[in-house]
Amino acid sequence: MINQVYRLVSPRQFEITYKDRSLQSDYVVVRPTYLSICAADQRYYTGTRGKEAMAKKLPMALIHEGIGKIVYDPLNEFKTGTPVVMVPNTPVEDDDVIAENYLRSSKFRSSGYDGFMQDYVFLKRDRFVTLPEDLDPHVSAFMELITIAMHCLVRFEAKAHVRRSNFGVWGDGNLGYITSLILKKRYPESKVMIFGKNQYKLEHFSFVDEAYQIDQIPEDLQIDHAFEAVGSKGSQYAINQIIDYLHPEGTISLMGVSEYPIEINTRMILEKGITVIGSSRSGRADFENTVEFMKEHPEFVEYLGTLVGEVQVVRTIQDINDAFEKDLTSSWGKTVIEWKI
């Protein structure tokens, strides 16, 4: 069959590529239904990812957050129409110690490999997780971003000391919201504090114990462990502020992506014995955990509904551009795409 792949060829410019794919293979064929735009996709769309990376990774189909429905399974294990969430990381080797998303050989969709903007996505049997029929599709569209926070928490729990009476989350955007929400669900007795730049965004965080604008933090405040969900140049300011407010021997879990190296106060990291935990992307196990968590906690899914921002129906290439442009001007939440092309 001929599959149409919608690739970014240069900033703000998409083109259709036609790829011949055989159905006589090991792949399960999924028709994407709902997608969502990540900050990483926007860096490619706008060209802010940097000249070298753009030259190396384009042309490619964007989007690594999305759900779909199975349209063909050569082994007939899954019924046509089964809803699934797609796993963008694609490992090519196993390792007993290093997780699939940290193996340098793994391929990640929409970062050098074609993402989900295709008529059909051909997936190995372990690269999707089935979903309950009644899970909100607008929230499920950005489930990959939820797995990022889940994965970060798994790493935190494996590495941090056991005093967890309060947590600080820096970043009043999508990832900060999801991370604070998961922390509050997981540690209902602990104090969860959000630190952000925008009062109107902080007002969405109704479930946290305390919300602070970053220029109005009480001087004597101290936190056991911190999570950074800011990214870009802002993460430099956030990380250094975290270092100032963190108790000795606390952890800082870093999730924000910076295009350029940033300066951080290593002297105080040493003096306070701080552990910095880097966390990037996620693997199949994180998707399984996230789906289970969402099934068990319907109120968690309801809170995540607050993050559904623009919902754009995409039928043409022009609609793809419109969705990315609208996302750039949106002041809160995730842009969800109804993929009808």
Ligand SMILES: NC(=O)C1=CN([C@@H]2O[C@H](COP(=O)(O)OP(=O)(O)OC[C@H]3O[C@@H](n4cnc5c(N)ncnc54)[C@H](OP(=O)(O)O)[C@@H]3O)[C@@H](O)[C@H]2O)C=CC1
């Ligand atoms: N590690 C991983 O695997 C993943 C990382 N990411 C990265 O996480 C980062 C956040 O993504 P996302 O939540 O979608 O982006 P958002 O833009 O929604 O969130 C970032 C928020 O941080 C705010 N902010 C800026 N400076 C500070 C500061 N000093 N202290 C506290 N808050 C601040 C921003 O405010 P304002 O807009 O006013 O500047 C914004 O509201 C990005 O870098 C993204 O690429 C995303 C997915 C996966």
Ligand SMILES: O=C(CO)[C@H](O)[C@H](O)COP(=O)(O)O
């Ligand atoms: O968003 C992400 C995962 O959900 C990662 O931040 C993204 O994959 C980083 O990739 P790139 O190096 O292409 O910016």
Ligand SMILES: [Zn+2]
């Ligand atoms: Zn992402």
